[in-house]
Amino acid sequence: MPSLEARGLTKRFATYAALDHASFTYEGGGAIGYLGPNGAGKTTTLKLFTGLLRPTEGQALLNGREVAADPKAGLWDVGSLVETPEPYPALTGRETLAMIGEFRGLSREEIRDRTARYARELELPPLDLRTGRLSKGQRQRIVIAAMLLSEPSVLLLDEPTSGLDPAERVIIRNLLIRLKGERRLILMSSHLLQEVTEICDQVIFINRGRILLRDSVENIGRRFRVTALDVVFARPVELSSLASIRGVGHAEALGPARFRLDFDGQEESRTGILEACQRLAPVTSFSSASLTLEDAYLRLIQEGGPAR
Amino acid sequence: MIGDRAQFQTAFRYQLRSYLRTWRFLGLLIFVAVVSGAILAVQLHRGVDLVTANYPTASDYLSGYLSVLADAVIVIGAFLGGDALAIDLSGGAGYLMLSQPVRRRTLLAGRYVAAVVAGFALGMVYYLFAALAVQYFYGTIPVAILGSIGEAFLFLLAVLAVAFFFSSFFRNPTVSIVAAILILLLGFPILTAVGTLTGTEPWFSLDYGSQSITSILATNFTHESTTHVGGRGGLSLTLYAYAPYPWEGALIMAVYFAVFFSLSFVIYRFKEVRG
Numbered sequence: 416m417p418s419l420e421a422r423g424l425t426k427r428f429a430t431y432a433a434l435d436h437a438s439f440t441y442e443g444g445g446a447i448g449y450l451g452p453n454g455a456g457k458t459t460t461l462k463l464f465t466g467l468l469r470p471t472e473g474q475a476l477l478n479g480r481e482v483a484a485d486p487k488a489g490l491w492d493v494g495s496l497v498e499t500p501e502p503y504p505a506l507t508g509r510e511t512l513a514m515i516g517e518f519r520g521l522s523r524e525e526i527r528d529r530t531a532r533y534a535r536e537l538e539l540p541p542l543d544l545r546t547g548r549l550s551k552g553q554r555q556r557i558v559i560a561a562m563l564l565s566e567p568s569v570l571l572l573d574e575p576t577s578g579l580d581p582a583e584r585v586i587i588r589n590l591l592i593r594l595k596g597e598r599r600l601i602l603m604s605s606h607l608l609q610e611v612t613e614i615c616d617q618v619i620f621i622n623r624g625r626i627l628l629r630d631s632v633e634n635i636g637r638r639f640r641v642t643a644l645d646v647v648f649a650r651p652v653e654l655s656s657l658a659s660i661r662g663v664g665h666a667e668a669l670g671p672a673r674f675r676l677d678f679d680g681q682e683e684s685r686t687g688i689l690e691a692c693q694r695l696a697p698v699t700s701f702s703s704a705s706l707t708l709e710d711a712y713l714r715l716i717q718e719g720g721p722a723r
Numbered sequence: 724m725i726g727d728r729a730q731f732q733t734a735f736r737y738q739l740r741s742y743l744r745t746w747r748f749l750g751l752l753i754f755v756a757v758v759s760g761a762i763l764a765v766q767l768h769r770g771v772d773l774v775t776a777n778y779p780t781a782s783d784y785l786s787g788y789l790s791v792l793a794d795a796v797i798v799i800g801a802f803l804g805g806d807a808l809a810i811d812l813s814g815g816a817g818y819l820m821l822s823q824p825v826r827r828r829t830l831l832a833g834r835y836v837a838a839v840v841a842g843f844a845l846g847m848v849y850y851l852f853a854a855l856a857v858q859y860f861y862g863t864i865p866v867a868i869l870g871s872i873g874e875a876f877l878f879l880l881a882v883l884a885v886a887f888f889f890s891s892f893f894r895n896p897t898v899s900i901v902a903a904i905l906i907l908l909l910g911f912p913i914l915t916a917v918g919t920l921t922g923t924e925p926w927f928s929l930d931y932g933s934q935s936i937t938s939i940l941a942t943n944f945t946h947e948s949t950t951h952v953g954g955r956g957g958l959s960l961t962l963y964a965y966a967p968y969p970w971e972g973a974l975i976m977a978v979y980f981a982v983f984f985s986l987s988f989v990i991y992r993f994k995e996v997r998g
Binding site for chain 1: 724725729730733734737740741744745810815816817818819821822823824825826827993995996997
């Protein structure tokens, strides 16, 4: 069963603690979103798990093996994508995949078959071109294929869709959803709450090197439920008439016919507010105000929740 | 889990392939061919009589021909080894390679041997020109050339170890290459010169050890000699000249190889990829 464990994992650079006694354990298949603002300690954590950094204190264990003590054993059944990995420019895409496959003990047939499979699934660029001649997105897809070639049970991903165009993002998102369904254990950092919501079951919030909250996406969603609505009318409406609607806590004009309404987040209130709006003027759009990661994160900080 | 030996072979094979594909290798090949070819061309222009008058034996001629080989080996070693590890430590490729289940010592060893093979092949081009020249002028190729090749091979090992050391130390591949060239091409000769001027045999300098590449060929080998300049009321100066015994040069180069290869191994093993 794949597993991932941080035991009091700490990384200090001089006196600055990039990661401060982080502890968590996950076993079995599933996807964990690792969320936090820039500089929170997400990449540091992933670098500690992949042996790119050495912990100042604590341990990072993958499948029960401590990475710092024995990187080869620890990383054997692990695929990773940390920061912006680049293939060697003098090698072709096919050679890059073959080299990684050989390092991981795959046979020539396995390398050939899996290369062909990922070439289709990830829409890889021509594999006989040297990678130095490919675009950033094309090189990243080759690196992702290299990561997946040995079909590792644990995947460590640092903003895996960063730098990709929308079509490439969809390819990677679908791939990750498929991998999660194959009982792989995925830890992925991201700034994109929407992406995390679609892929992950669990979420870890981190800031300033400390883990603030660990919970399921479902519980996080309940905790940070959307309590604002964006309404667009077919014609201008008085702000005061919206503020007086029952259930609306605060109304803000975003334009003559466009408003944001705060409410208690309950479904019944939402239905009542929609009906009241329709009585004022034809409604052309009625949607939940988007909740960004930053919004959720700021609210979490304001709550001052203890590390869990 | 696959063994270290198989992973070593993989590291070696792909590193060698990378070397052979780059413009750098082709540039070094042209560099070596131009340097050794130019020497041959000049001597062909001078003619057989003049050349054989300057060098009484084929071995002496060969010793003179190979006098710039050490500098060529330095350039070769610095360019092949200077970025071999730094390319990983600067990020990019390192994020892909150093997160693989491969011990860094395995990667280092595979890359080092690939650099040795590529560097030796380039060095042999120089020896090929030298052999052609000595055959043309003297009608024979001295057997001692094999000893010189052995000494040059040891020097290549040492130079690459120094270059790998800088490559493990610096995160910027260009800085690593430049540092290796500066130290090898300027630093060590200065060390040798200081020893020579003060009457101390510079056994501590790699540059001095490399002189065994040619001293092994000399027919009238002199380990130490002094020359007095001036006198008669004016300033007098004693100049010292040293040449390493072949075994001594080999030992100096072997020690440099062992020390710097070990240092590069330790640094690369523990170096973090911070990006």
